[in-house]
Amino acid sequence: MVNVGIIGYGYWGPNLVRNFFAAEDCCVKAVADSRPERLQQLGKVYPTIKGVRDAEDIIYDPGIDAVIIATPVSTHFTLAWKALAEGKHVLIEKPMTSSTEEAGLLINLAEQKRVLLMVDHTFLYxxxxxxxxxxxxxxxxxxxxxxxxxxxxxxxxxxxxxxxxxxxxxxxxxxxxxxxxxxxxxxxxxxxxxxxxxxxxxxxxxxxxxxxxxxxxxxxxxxxxxxxxxxxxxxxxxxxxxxxxxxxxxxxxxxxxxxxxxxxxxxxxxxxxxxxxxxxxxxTEALLVMANDFISSIQEKKQPKSSCHLGLDVxxxxxxxxxxxxxxxxxxxxxxxxxxxxxxxxxxxx
Amino acid sequence: MVNVGIIGYGYWGPNLVRNFFAAEDCCVKAVADSRPERLQQLGKVYPTIKGVRDAEDIIYDPGIDAVIIATPVSTHFTLAWKALAEGKHVLIEKPMTSSTEEAGLLINLAEQKRVLLMVDHTFLYxxxxxxxxxxxxxxxxxxxxxxxxxxxxxxxxxxxxxxxxxxxxxxxxxxxxxxxxxxxxxxxxxxxxxxxxxxxxxxxxxxxxxxxxxxxxxxxxxxxxxxxxxxxxxxxxxxxxxxxxxxxxxxxxxxxxxxxxxxxxxxxxxxxxxxxxxxxxxxTEALLVMANDFISSIQEKKQPKSSCHLGLDVxxxxxxxxxxxxxxxxxxxxxxxxxxxxxxxxxxxx
Amino acid sequence: MVNVGIIGYGYWGPNLVRNFFAAEDCCVKAVADSRPERLQQLGKVYPTIKGVRDAEDIIYDPGIDAVIIATPVSTHFTLAWKALAEGKHVLIEKPMTSSTEEAGLLINLAEQKRVLLMVDHTFLYxxxxxxxxxxxxxxxxxxxxxxxxxxxxxxxxxxxxxxxxxxxxxxxxxxxxxxxxxxxxxxxxxxxxxxxxxxxxxxxxxxxxxxxxxxxxxxxxxxxxxxxxxxxxxxxxxxxxxxxxxxxxxxxxxxxxxxxxxxxxxxxxxxxxxxxxxxxxxxTEALLVMANDFISSIQEKKQPKSSCHLGLDVxxxxxxxxxxxxxxxxxxxxxxxxxxxxxxxxxxxx
Amino acid sequence: MVNVGIIGYGYWGPNLVRNFFAAEDCCVKAVADSRPERLQQLGKVYPTIKGVRDAEDIIYDPGIDAVIIATPVSTHFTLAWKALAEGKHVLIEKPMTSSTEEAGLLINLAEQKRVLLMVDHTFLYxxxxxxxxxxxxxxxxxxxxxxxxxxxxxxxxxxxxxxxxxxxxxxxxxxxxxxxxxxxxxxxxxxxxxxxxxxxxxxxxxxxxxxxxxxxxxxxxxxxxxxxxxxxxxxxxxxxxxxxxxxxxxxxxxxxxxxxxxxxxxxxxxxxxxxxxxxxxxxTEALLVMANDFISSIQEKKQPKSSCHLGLDVxxxxxxxxxxxxxxxxxxxxxxxxxxxxxxxxxxxx
Missing domain, CATH: 3.30.360.10 (Dihydrodipicolinate Reductase; domain 2)
Known part of the structure; x- marks a missing residue:
């Protein structure tokens, strides 16, 4: 079982929650969004998921194994860096980062920490x-x-x-x-x-x-x-x-x-x-296949189809x-x- | 009545012949093509039009007022130059010439000879x-x-x-x-x-x-x-x-x-x-409207929609x-x- | 506030639940379905709605004002008859009944009981x-x-x-x-x-x-x-x-x-x-507009667009x-x- | 070589003329139409084809082997009957006749005269x-x-x-x-x-x-x-x-x-x-394939794809x-x- 936290409950976040909710061997523990009305919306549909205001409440939560980042591109690097540094597996929405430099740094950190870094290029699925x-x-x-x-x-x-x-x-x-x-x-x-x-x-x-x-x-x-x-x-x-x-x-x-x-x-x-x-x-809904690829890649220590290297090339x-x-x-x-x-x-x- | 001669009876030529045949105040006198089988084809459908092997038989025919050039682009300049020099009105298939230099020279010659120079950009019609x-x-x-x-x-x-x-x-x-x-x-x-x-x-x-x-x-x-x-x-x-x-x-x-x-x-x-x-x-078939614009622009000494200046800009x-x-x-x-x-x-x- | 109960959680039932959940001045109190797996599915998505095995638990529930019937056509008449007899407002999925005779009897009963009888012809909305x-x-x-x-x-x-x-x-x-x-x-x-x-x-x-x-x-x-x-x-x-x-x-x-x-x-x-x-x-989603028409027709004692008379004519x-x-x-x-x-x-x- | 005459130069006639003109082993000798302006139109495009006002000038012309009937349905029977009686092969535009009785009579006459009777159901080709x-x-x-x-x-x-x-x-x-x-x-x-x-x-x-x-x-x-x-x-x-x-x-x-x-x-x-x-x-243009089937069925005494029996069934x-x-x-x-x-x-x- 992989416990995941999702940062960002805007346009794409609800789709991620719905599909990770349905994915195998996976439990959505928490969702972070700074906007109270978004958390309220989350609570109505998913009363069992914890809503938090601060992304760090997910990143530093020891009960969470994997962090999913669905925020604006400019914030991807910092959030992913912190999560990887904590030893979490990380899935980032496309595009991966604002620059190749940032993407390269994340890839190096993930290798060093021996965790999975993946980018959600849903169409591949x-x-x-x-x-x-x-x-x-x-x-x-x-x-x-x-x-x-x-x-x-x-x-x-x-x-x-x-x-x-x-x-x-x-x-x-x-x-x-x-x-x-x-x-x-x-x-x-x-x-x-x-x-x-x-x-x-x-x-x-x-x-x-x-x-x-x-x-x-x-x-x-x-x-x-x-x-x-x-x-x-x-x-x-x-x-x-x-x-x-x-x-x-x-x-x-x-x-x-x-x-x-x-x-x-x-x-x-x-x-x-x-x-x-x-x-x-x-x-099959592509996002669900992607979610299952993320979870099984963590469990089997394999490279997912939508790898961080492909994300960097994009x-x-x-x-x-x-x-x-x-x-x-x-x-x-x-x-x-x-x-x-x-x-x-x-x-x-x- | 404008007497026209058409040079080139390949892919587009038959369409030109058919529409100038149908145009008002216009008579298709001759068609030139170096390929005997094309002239034979012409003869079957239009027994009243003279088929000639050599473009110059059209350019230097004093009974012809206007020359239509439907040959490969690389030949446009030379044929049009000769026809304009003879004082004929000229219609050239698109694109007008192989270079802006050639197009400019033709425009100058047409102005000097006070004849119409037009390019067949059919879509405009x-x-x-x-x-x-x-x-x-x-x-x-x-x-x-x-x-x-x-x-x-x-x-x-x-x-x-x-x-x-x-x-x-x-x-x-x-x-x-x-x-x-x-x-x-x-x-x-x-x-x-x-x-x-x-x-x-x-x-x-x-x-x-x-x-x-x-x-x-x-x-x-x-x-x-x-x-x-x-x-x-x-x-x-x-x-x-x-x-x-x-x-x-x-x-x-x-x-x-x-x-x-x-x-x-x-x-x-x-x-x-x-x-x-x-x-x-x-x-209305655009090519017929174009043909009528060519003929009436000659007769009324007006600029056609598909002018030589537009042809040059292309x-x-x-x-x-x-x-x-x-x-x-x-x-x-x-x-x-x-x-x-x-x-x-x-x-x-x- | 109109309290509704929905009978049938098969193909169309979830759509009804979702939209009556979102409708104004309306509360979905209970859903009936004889299949335990359907009620289990309901519970996962809507933990606040009571799931019952027997339609009569809805029909005879004094806390419920309106009954929505989304079962096979052959059962429409009996379920609607019982609900109307109890003085409930009733919404029936299309087609209204298996015969004009049944439809006529229901219309008479609804008039007698002074309650709303409506048919869900969603496309009208x-x-x-x-x-x-x-x-x-x-x-x-x-x-x-x-x-x-x-x-x-x-x-x-x-x-x-x-x-x-x-x-x-x-x-x-x-x-x-x-x-x-x-x-x-x-x-x-x-x-x-x-x-x-x-x-x-x-x-x-x-x-x-x-x-x-x-x-x-x-x-x-x-x-x-x-x-x-x-x-x-x-x-x-x-x-x-x-x-x-x-x-x-x-x-x-x-x-x-x-x-x-x-x-x-x-x-x-x-x-x-x-x-x-x-x-x-x-x-706007037609089913939501229909749900709002049902609720407001009850409250304002007006005829809905998709009336029982139209349902009978169908x-x-x-x-x-x-x-x-x-x-x-x-x-x-x-x-x-x-x-x-x-x-x-x-x-x-x- | 089969010499054909075509009766009717209205909407479909020009298509028949064009395709029988192009068919193999076939010569279009004459076209009949009572309207002078239609014959004039024919003459402009096909100066070699004789235009006649009266259908009988085709039916009774001993130089014509086959008659093609492209007139209103109500006239099909009489024209076809006369042509078959003269021993001509006959092609009739669809629908074959105004009644099954008429169609049956024509089929019998064609069998008796040992000539081809065919209906132009072009789509079959x-x-x-x-x-x-x-x-x-x-x-x-x-x-x-x-x-x-x-x-x-x-x-x-x-x-x-x-x-x-x-x-x-x-x-x-x-x-x-x-x-x-x-x-x-x-x-x-x-x-x-x-x-x-x-x-x-x-x-x-x-x-x-x-x-x-x-x-x-x-x-x-x-x-x-x-x-x-x-x-x-x-x-x-x-x-x-x-x-x-x-x-x-x-x-x-x-x-x-x-x-x-x-x-x-x-x-x-x-x-x-x-x-x-x-x-x-x-x-290949279906009408040309049909024309070739008509001509070759005459020459090889075979049944065409679009036979008179199929025409009768229609x-x-x-x-x-x-x-x-x-x-x-x-x-x-x-x-x-x-x-x-x-x-x-x-x-x-x-």
Whole structure:
């Protein structure tokens, strides 16, 4: 049995409480939130859970084994650091931290304390993403060539993070989960329509040495909600529409190949379209699967699917995207060792 | 009566012939194509039109008043130059030319010869684009904030131009037609999945001093066809889905505004959603409306909707996008006079 | 404050408990279910509500003012009769009873006891149906001409009632709510794909003296879920797609009219298509609005939207549909006084 | 080489001319239409085809081998009879004739004259219908249980035939083509919204001894266009949406089975949902495939897919539907030999 405490009972907290309540071998002992009305709400629905005003009442509670942090990003590092230092296992909401430096420090402390540090990238636990990973891993798509994601909506403008930090972690975590190759650089552009210098529309390109490319289109100012991702290989391609109630994944038996026409000095491209397959997907609530992965990873001392290393890689791309936006889209290098030679005008991310 | 000759009877040529055949005050005298099988095909359907092998048989035919050029982009300049020099009116398929320099030279020659030079950006003549322009001009959208376009498909890989030059002219011409402000710079990224260095996927951001932003997502390697554009103002927003048979334009009574919360030192954003309106659109074939605009502009010595100046502006953005892609997404300045001060790392387009 | 007891904690019961818990001026005192595991489930979520095994512990509890019946249809009459006889207010799940006779007896008893008898036709409380009623009442559609409803799914085969009794009450209650005219007859056809003589696919036509017609297509054996209704007037028409997350109602400015061409001895029909309007709808949960209507109707001694008379009219059509199906689609008359003269082969429903 | 003459150059005639022009081993010699402006239109597009005012100029032309009849239904019988009597092969537009009697007489005459008599049910030649037939024939769907078709639109009100005669021939021909069993009866209901007693909305149920059922929903007064058919077996089910540009057929691996629960005296139904498969379909224009089937059936003296017997069966159902509508939905028996015993109130179609 793992006793957990949850810090933050705002938008996402109730979902965490509900699912950790339902998870196996787990007991939700306490929830912390500084707002009395949130604790009152908690009490009405879960009279057995202790509500506390101060996060430290959870962090320093010897009866609690694991701390779940569902507070604004800027507070993640400090709360997680304290909890890890106390020897607690820690689960952090995405994005993991405000910087790669912070994420690295937490990972080191968790290793030193031999406790689990995990990030809640819930989407990795959906039937759709599990199916996509399997299709990529099994080479059913052939060589994977691109990932193109659109996540737009009329959404709450955040006051501390821009639209990429708010929405893209979902898609970048999926990218990192299904593609093994690590990117070498990013370019990002965007715009602020208020006067606080926080982008509400942004576009991100992630570059890879192999010729794979990923692109993310995020907006808080779209009148329609779109949650669409294309993943293309040279043998098959996937359309992932998260708004479809059941047919979320469509696998197109569509591919292309090329050859050189020596005589005419040009490249000939053949493309092919075939049947479409819509697989039935697992429908267990992803957040519950995530909660069970957290608990069983603690108990079995194994790495969860949504590991802290994946969480760090997501922050690395977000951090670089900020640098690129602030320098008018300049390419920002993530990993200088893999930069192809033709790149010329770049900034290297530390 | 305007006598026209059409050069090129490939993919688009038959559509031009059919519509100029149907246009008012117009007679299609001759069609040129170097391929005998294409001329044979022409003869079967239009026994009254003369088929010729050599474009010059049209350009130097004194019985022809206007020349329509529907050949690969690289040939546009030479053919148009010769025709203008002969005093013919000229209509060029999009994109106008391979460079802004060529486009500028043609515009000068046409002015000097006092003939009409026009570019066929057919989309400007659709009911959908006419409605969008009217909504922007009338300020019904409020202040216009962004345009976001996706035009992807499993499409024919071109061997002379990349996917932006192939697909984006449609969307950039719409942008230029409905938005008066001129952009100051572009950023573009992309990828080549063959070995000919011609991008088959590319992303383009166009930047404006006022804070308006435009973004274009083009691909020849998508398993699904998408033709979608969002145009957002702070009062209303438009979704333009060209694949819808009748409901192409949806107007969302959706907007946002912001104010400063002095006490908490942050920006408060309000957004609002309301009804949706789907206007009935004119359904006349756009290409026929374009043909009639060409003929009547010749006769009335007026500027057509799809003018050579708009055609030049499209080429300017495409040319800059090439520079940006080849320099890893570096910002390329179009108009140094309007660059906001915060921009720092840029290349100025000559 | 109205103290309520709920009988039945199966599929729908938890939704009732949750919403009456949230309703104003209302206290959920007890829930009855004969299955211990259901009461255990109740206790986990609502420790303050008393769980009882026997419905009579609710019906005869003097502390309870109103009884809500969410059990199989065949038990509705007996439970409601006992509760009304005790002077309790009663809310019954749809369909109200197994026969018009039972429904009539309950209505009489409720009047005699001066208590509220109401049927839970939840759909009447949705923003979509409220909007449709308003459009019909205000004559915005012109003269209303037809209602056509499709409600199909791969669904649970019921063992006591056929697919019309299971699914059509939703649509028939909407029909009765938005159309004032009463029907004079019905025709129904259907098929049984098991060996229990209970139709799993059925089609129902409801006939009206004015020339209005309603049609219902219900199935438990469709691979796709469809929840679509068309309501057509001669001035405007409505498409109601309940599966759309936000755009549930589309109002088409589409109409038709006719005139007589005396010379050619034929009827000329003109039709017209125009814009489409998608109104923003109220998004309050319909079941909560229904619960509040029940409570306030008790307190203010007023008729609720979903009255027992509407509930009876729904049962009347269902009962007649059974007669028609069992007699190979024969027309069954509901109200002999309004039958148009041309009808000839009919059975009169007593 | 088969020389054909086409009677009628109205709505469908130009499509026939275009496709017979393109068909193999076929020459379109003449087209008849009484309206001069239609012949003028023909001459502009096809200067090589002779236009005649009188149908008899085609029927009695010894240079013509085959006559295609694309005129209003009421004229089909007389024109076809004359052409068959002259020993011409005959293709008739759907529906074949105004009555089964007329259809039977034509079939007898064609047999006597040893010429081909065929009906143009174009849909049978689509990739979608060919695929559906193959799926039913190969038993991939298991035992076929139902067909449910909706074909509604805002459409031209006909002045000689009702909406079932206008729209349902498409769907009934598909039904007859993919299902071998013959129906024993029909029920139909409908409504007239003009004063000419011609139904503009109608519903048709077709009953089969095996327990299979078919239902058709047709309307000229829908604000939205729907072309949707469900075909359900107990192993798999098909959704056929003809408005989808490419994904017209979806095959659901969805089925159900039942068993008897002796103890509880009830039927237990299991249902199952699985993957969805969207097959790539042949995209050749159906009308061209039909034209080639007509020509090759003449040359090879074989029966075409869309035979006169299938055409007669379609008329038989339409004729019975009229009888049923006019008698308030009364069951009308098509084939008394296969009526199940439980049917009681019926009219037998002569």
């Amino acid at each position: 959906t039937g759709a993403v599990q199916k996509m990973r399997q299709l990529v891993e099994s080479q059913e798509l052939g060589n994977i060539k691109y990932l193109d994601s659109t996540r737009i909506n009329l959404g709450l403008f955040q006051s501390d993070i821009n639209v990429l930090w708010d929405l893209a972690p979902h898609d970048i975590s999926i990218l990192n989960y299904i593609v093994d190759e690590r990117p070498y650089s990013v370019n990002a552009t965007g715009i602020t329509h208020t006067n606080n210098n926080i982008e509400n529309i942004a576009y991100l390109t992630v570059n890879y040495a192999s010729g794979f490319i990923a692109h993310f289109n995020c907006s808080w100012t779209s009148p329609v909600k779109v949650r669409m991702m294309l993943v293309g290989g040279d043998q098959k391609m996937i359309l992932y529409n998260d708004l479809e109630p059941t047919e979320k994944i469509k696998i197109y038996d569509t591919g292309y190949s090329y050859s050189n026409d020596e005589e005419k000095k040009r490249v000939l491209v053949d493309y092919r379209t075939g049947d479409i397959h819509v697989p039935k997907l697992a429908t 922050v690395r791309i977000l951090e670089a995207s900020n640098k690129s936006i602030k320098q008018s889209g300049l390419e920002v290098v993530l990993d200088a060792s893999t930069v192809p030679s033709q790149s010329s005008t770049q900034e290297v991310l530390i | 659709t009911g959908a684009v006419q409605k969008m322009r009217q909504l922007v001009e009338s300020q019904e959208l409020g202040n216009i904030k962004y345009l976001d376009s996706t035009r992807i498909n499993l499409g024919l890989f071109q061997s002379d131009i990349n996917v932006l030059w192939d697909l984006a002219p449609h969307d950039i011409s719409i942008l230029n037609y409905i938005v008066d402000e001129r952009p100051y710079s572009v950023n573009a990224t992309g990828i080549t999945h063959t070995n000919n260095n011609i991008e088959n996927i590319a992303y383009l951001t166009v930047n404006y001093a006022s804070g308006f932003i435009a973004h274009f997502n083009c691909s020849w390697t998508s398993p699904v066809k998408v033709r979608m554009m969002l145009v957002g103002g702070d009062q209303k927003m438009i979704l333009y889905n060209d694949l819808e048979p009748t409901e192409k334009i949806k107007i969302y009574d959706t907007g946002y505004s912001y104010s400063n919360d002095e006490e908490k030192k942050r920006v408060l954003v309000d957004y609002r959603t309301g009804d949706i309106h789907v206007p009935k659109l004119a359904t 080429v300017r953005i495409l040319e800059a996008s090439n520079k940006s892609i080849k320099q890893s997404g570096l910002e390329v300045v179009l108009d140094a006079s309007t660059v906001p001060s915060q921009s720092s790392t840029q290349e100025v387009l000559i | 949705t923003g979509a149906v409220q909007k449709m009623r308003q459009l019909v009442e205000s004559q915005e559609l012109g003269n209303i001409k037809y209602l056509d409803s499709t409600r199909i799914n791969l669904g649970l085969f019921q063992s006591d009632i056929n697919v019309l009794w299971d699914l059509a009450p939703h649509d028939i209650s909407i029909l009765n709510y938005i159309v004032d005219e009463r029907p004079y007859s019905v025709n129904a056809t259907g098929i049984t794909h098991t060996n229990n003589n209970i139709e799993n696919i059925a089609y129902l036509t409801v006939n009206y003296a004015s020339g209005f017609i309603a049609h219902f297509n219900c199935s438990w054996t469709s691979p796709v879920k469809v929840r679509m209704m068309l309501v057509g007037g001669d001035q405007k028409m409505i498409l109601y797609n309940d599966l759309e997350p936000t755009e549930k109602i589309k109002i088409y400015d589409t109409g038709y009219s006719y005139s007589n061409d005396e010379e050619k001895k034929r009827v000329l029909v003109d039709y017209r298509t125009g814009d489409i309007h998608v109104p923003k709808l109220a998004t 049962v009347r059509i269902l009962e007649a549909s059974n007669k028609s199906i069992k007699q190979s689609g024969l027309e069954v008359v509901l109200d002999a006084s309004t039958v148009p003269s041309q009808s000839s082969t009919q059975e009169v429903l007593i | 689509t990739g979608a219908v060919q695929k559906m037939r193959q799926l039913v024939e190969s038993q991939e769907l298991g035992n076929i249980k139902y067909l449910d078709s909706t074909r509604i639109n805002l459409g031209l009100f006909q002045s000689d035939i009702n909406v079932l005669w206008d729209l349902a021939p498409h769907d009934i021909s598909i039904l007859n083509y993919i299902v071998d069993e013959r129906p024993y009866s029909v029920n139909a209901t409908g409504i007239t919204h003009t004063n000419n007693n011609i139904e503009n909305i109608a519903y048709l149920t077709v009953n089969y001894a095996s327990g299979f059922i078919a239902h058709f929903n047709c309307s000229w007064t829908s604000p939205v266009k729907v072309r949707m058919m469900l075909v359900g077996g107990d192993q798999k089910m098909i959704l056929y949406n003809d408005l989808e540009p490419t994904e017209k057929i979806k095959i659901y691996d969805t089925g159900y089975s039942y068993s008897n629960d002796e103890e509880k005296k009830r039927v237990l139904v299991d249902y199952r949902t699985g993957d969805i498969h969207v097959p790539k379909l042949a995209t 008329v038989r159902i339409l004729e019975a539907s009229n009888k049923s509508i006019k008698q308030s939905g009364l069951e009308v028996v098509l084939d008394a030999s296969t009526v199940p015993s439980q049917s009681s109130t019926q009219e037998v179609l002569i």
